[in-house]
Amino acid sequence: MLKIWGRTNSVNVQKVLWCCDELALPYERIDAGMQFGRNKEPAYLSMNPNGQIPTIEDGDFVLWESNSIMRYLAMQYGASGSLYPQAPKARASVDRWLDWSLSTLQPADKPVFWGMVRTPVEQRDMAALQAAADAAGKLWLIVDAHLEGRSFLEGEAFSLADIVLGAFCRRFIGMDGLRKPATPQLQRWYESLQERPAFQRHIAPALS
Ligand SMILES: N[C@@H](CCC(=O)N[C@@H](CS)C(=O)NCC(=O)O)C(=O)O
Structure with a gap:
């Protein structure tokens, strides 16, 4: 059975778990990272020299980088579905959101998330956090505008872009x-994601 290494409060692990549920793919998950350790041990480093989570083992195939993992799972176990479409333009359109999340969105999200969730209230620099939230908000306005007239990020079919x-x-x-900008299209799309059982299971739980 597919093995997934990583703690459930990591956004990069959550994406992979959500992807597995959309594919109805059974897996065994092993806690690793932060308080669980394991990810700096030699056995783990031999699978993933970055010492980061997630890592998957699918038989003797080992893979790290969450977006690459999702692409692999969708190709291997859901090739006929919409998660990672095969037509070049449709696939490239999904890919740009996956790349954008790594290059642009995650770096903007990280200071806000760590500051608001993993920093004690009394140590928070709220002015800096608001500035970081404003920068992230500008990115979400891009997504909001893109969602106008679309049910999902790439049209009418749910894809890896929606997971990420x-x-x-x-x-x-x-x-x-x-404070956040008004994002009505984003809100409408987000509400539709909240109806999905995989979202409720892996993404909705309290941030930690
Ligand atoms: N680009 C990598 C980033 C992986 C990453 O940053 N993982 C974080 C958790 S989200 C991690 O390993 N943190 C160290 C830890 O949990 O101990 C991916 O998408 O898989």
Whole structure:
């Protein structure tokens, strides 16, 4: 059975778990990272020299980088579905959101998430956090505009792009205490994601 290494409060692990559920793919998950350790041990480093989570083992095939893992799972176990479409333009359109999440969105999300969720209240620099939230908000306005007239990020079919951005959006829309721009299309899309059992199971739980 597919093995997934990583703690459930990591957004990059959550994306992979959500993907597995959309594919109805059974897996065994092993806690690793932060308080669980394991990811700096030699056995883990031999699978993933970055010492980061997630890592998967599918038989003797080992893979790290969450977006690459999702692409692999969708190709291997869901090739006929919409998660990772085969037509070049449709696939490239999904890919750009996956790349954008790594290059642009996650770096903007990280200071807000760590500051608001993993920093004690009395140590929070709220002015800096609001500035970081404003920078992230500008990115979400791009997504909001793109969603106009679309049910999902790439049209009428749910894809890996919705998983990746949906997991990060939970941290943006679902986080109180900071001012955010109005994003009506994003809100409408996010509400549709909240109806999905995999979202409720892996993404909705409290941020930690
Ligand atoms: N680009 C990598 C990033 C992996 C990453 O940053 N993982 C974090 C958790 S989200 C990690 O391993 N943190 C160290 C730890 O949990 O001990 C991916 O998408 O898989």
